[in-house]
């Protein structure tokens with residue numbers, strides 16, 4: 332019988348020792364950098380809150396649009412591409428710029444802005460950190476509910492797209508008024524960021540100025556009921572949605588990003604082929620699943636291609652890198 336050649340001996344130190352040696356190497360811990368970046372953008376996005384409470388502050392509005400959730404209802408320095416798309420469509424204009432920004436950012440960075448820039452994502456991360464644990468959803472339910480955001484984004488585009496066509500052909504006036512507040516876009520009307528950065532600061536800012544201005548007859552019960560009567564049904568609905576958003580984020584990490592967000596839905600498509608992705612070194616990896624446990628988006632990291640994974644739900648937050656005891660995960664570009 333022919334003798335089989337002996338397997339080639341591995342060069343260098345044995346695997347276990349190699350893993351320990353890798354541990355001694357300096358590692359970048361991402362969460363402090365990410366928190367600072369998220370905090371800075373959160374302040375940037377809450378412009379109207381500052382304007383409402385400190386009238387002397389001159390918060391000018393700019394028209395930079397980014398693929399994050401930052402409502403056009405606020406005076407934020409940056410506006411969501413999704414809000415820009417629906418508002419442009421409402422005016423019969425094709426949203427070249429926001430669509431182009433989404434495609435270019437998505438092709439290069441995928442959903443990176445969800446993990447590092449978006450103020451709504453940051454709020455949910457704070458809630459999860461306060462809770463102190465990253466809870467998982469039963470896998471089948473998770474896979475099922477992920478589709479909801481795609482359904483919602485299609486409804487939003489049908490609404491705004493049909494209005495855009497009607498306006499373009501000069502027959503949109505009645506249609507626009509019949510849509511009421513939804514003419515600006517489904518998510519402009521109901522998304523919690525608009526309530527948080529737009530509606531509530533206006534309400535509380537106005538009330539604060541009223542309360543701190545001396546009234547000849549003091550503040551009466553009639554004043555309060557007039558004040559409450561001025562709050563519209565849509566605003567009450569917005570407040571209920573905001574409370575629901577906070578509760579959902581408490582129960583499930585990044586609930587809004589996983590199952591509802593229209594920007595997340597669009598960027599999830601680009602994320603599949605983006606230049607920035609993640610890599611898992613199978614030599615260092617011991618299959619301990621610490622990365623999966625830490626992942627706020629419930630990405631099945633160990634089931635994905637180790638060379639480079641670009642799961643549509645991955646927001647490139649790098650939490651898996653921080654959690655991996657063997658230092659097996661790293662960003663990969665391109």
Ligand code: SF4
Nearest residue numbers: 445449452588592595
């Ligand atoms: S998916 Fe989350 S992080 Fe991304 S834009 Fe939407 S709210 Fe922001």
Ligand code: SF4
Nearest residue numbers: 626645646648649651
């Ligand atoms: S796979 Fe890693 S980078 Fe992607 S969302 Fe999960 S923890 Fe964040």
